[in-house]
Amino acid sequence: MPAPRLRSRSLRKVFRRVPGGRTSIHYKRKKHKQARCGNCGAVLKGVPRELPYKMRSMAKTKKRPERPFGGVLCSRCMRRNIIDKYRQ
Numbered sequence: 001m002p003a004p005r006l007r008s009r010s011l012r013k014v015f016r017r018v019p020g021g022r023t024s025i026h027y028k029r030k031k032h033k034q035a036r037c038g039n040c041g042a043v044l045k046g047v048p049r050e051l052p053y054k055m056r057s058m059a060k061t062k063k064r065p066e067r068p069f070g071g072v073l074c075s076r077c078m079r080r081n082i083i084d085k086y087r088q
């Protein structure tokens with residue numbers, strides 16, 4: 001039976017084969033959901049799905065596309081948003 005703090009469903013089990021040959025269970029944090037477009041809800045590309053401590057050590061340029069509304073809107077919604085803005 002694992003320790004009470006590990007009996008939570010917010011942790012996922014990872015089965016690891018140890019050098020002795022037996023399998024031990026490691027408990028890891030779950031990853032968050034994939035980033036989605038704020039307008040249409042499509043999955044955003046170029047936005048990594050990583051644990052917070054990995055995101056913290058990652059460069060800002062690796063966390064979202066470098067364009068207006070990168071990491072917020074998908075490319076199609078961004079394009080339409082900008083075209084609508086400058087249309088007379």
Ligand SMILES: [Zn+2]
Nearest residue numbers: 037040074077
């Ligand atoms: Zn969109």
